[in-house]
Amino acid sequence: MGRKIAVLFDLLSVVASGLLLAAALLCRHASDISPETGRFWALLALSMPGVLLLNLAALFYWLLRRRWLVCLLPLAALLSNGEYVAAMVQLHPAADARTRSDLRVASLNAYYFGQGKSRYQMVRTVAGIMSREQVDMLCLQEVPTLPIDSIFRYFAARMPYFVQESSEMILSRYPILDHRYARFADSWNAYLLVDLAVGEDTVRVVSVHLQTTGVAALRARYRKEHDREAPVEALLGEVERNSRLRARQVHELERLIDSVRGPLILAGDFNDTPSSYTYRRIDSRLQDGFRAAGRGYGSTFRSLGGVLRIDYIFCNDSLRCVGYRTLPDTVSDHRAVIADFRFVR
Known part of the structure; x- marks a missing residue:
């Protein structure tokens, strides 16, 4: 038996x-x-x-x-699923690419600078980190509606040029020639586009914040209004609705990407993992900086056990990513990502 x-x-x-x-x-x-x-x-x-x-x-x-x-x-x-694994784990040798890069870009969902006791304290902390890392340009998502000077003055010594629209902000060491802000249909989410004068080149940078999953907000609402957990069907419906919105948003980004002829950098909080339709569509057009030059496990979201990668920096063929890091500093529920680029001549 x-x-x-x-x-x-x-x-x-x-x-x-x-x-x-x-x-x-x-x-x-x-x-x-x-x-x-x-x-x-x-x-x-x-x-x-x-x-x-x-x-x-x-x-x-x-x-x-x-x-x-x-x-x-x-x-x-x-x-x-090797492509997914490669988008989450990389074994490139550790190197300081600063001496051989033309542009260092960082991206951070700032969580409205609400991680600490004081928002202004967190603004100072983030500005200090960007100065320490010698960042040339910073894309910020979820920036609070504080007086703009109260945010900008902490960054001004390193990045004297900036533009803010709603909760999106870009700060730069290089002059900003033009900018455009666009909100996605049926959503509060948006992207902020700037053209930077980097030496003789004009670099288009797009900072994006795509639709959230909505699960955390739905659970909080059910606890507050009904004093219970949200039912599974409601959670699945929320995931489906917001996944559809992200799909439409990524189609808009695809059209934007296809219209650019010069150097392009796309960065931000995509609220989707490398296993998603969102990532696949962008990765088919642009180079994922982490896959090109990252090292270790690519997690960027601190919640849910820190297993998710939802923040990215991409570039087109006019640039080459020569360094990519995810910072350990705790300044948000997201981790900041930094990429070094060289122009392809």
Whole structure:
């Protein structure tokens, strides 16, 4: 009897590994399908980190069992999602690219400078970090409606040029020739575009803040108004609605990207992971700075165990990313990201 149970368990384990492989393949396919088609594919894309972790566990299990042939199932699952893995983990050698870069760009969702006891204290802290890192240009999302001079004066010594529209702000060491602010349809989210005069070049920089998932706000509202957790159906509906909005927003960004002929940098809080349709559409047109020159695990969002990467800096073919870092400083619920670029002549 014991032998039969062991054989049955072994068979079920192999079947489970096969199902995990199928799930991984579906997750990979999900990022190519717009959430506008329905919630299934959007939720499947979100589940990719968990699916890959289960496949990794299965790989170690079969390696310990020395079942080399079965090991191919979880290994195939991981390899089929190699692009996602590469967007989350990189092993580029650590290097200070400052001496060989033309432009250093940072991006941070500032969380309205509400991480500390005083907003002005957090503004000073962020400004100090940017000075320490010798940043040439900073994209800020979720900037509070404080008097503009009260924010700008802390950055002015390093970055004397700035523009702010609503909760979006860009500060620069280089002159700002022009700017444009655009709010996405059916959303409070927006992007801020500037043209910088960097030597003889004009660099277009777009700071973007895409639609949030809305889950945290929905849960808070249910606790406040109903004194209970939000039902699963309401949470799924919120995820679906906001995934659709991000899909429409990324289509607008695609049109913007395609219209640019010179150097372009796209940075900000995309509120979506590398397994998403949003990331796939942008990555198909621009270079992800982390994949080009990052190191370690690319997490940028501190909540949810710090496993999510939702903040990015991209560039087009007129630039080459030669350095990319995620800062450890705690100044927001997001981590600041910094990229070094050189012009492609």
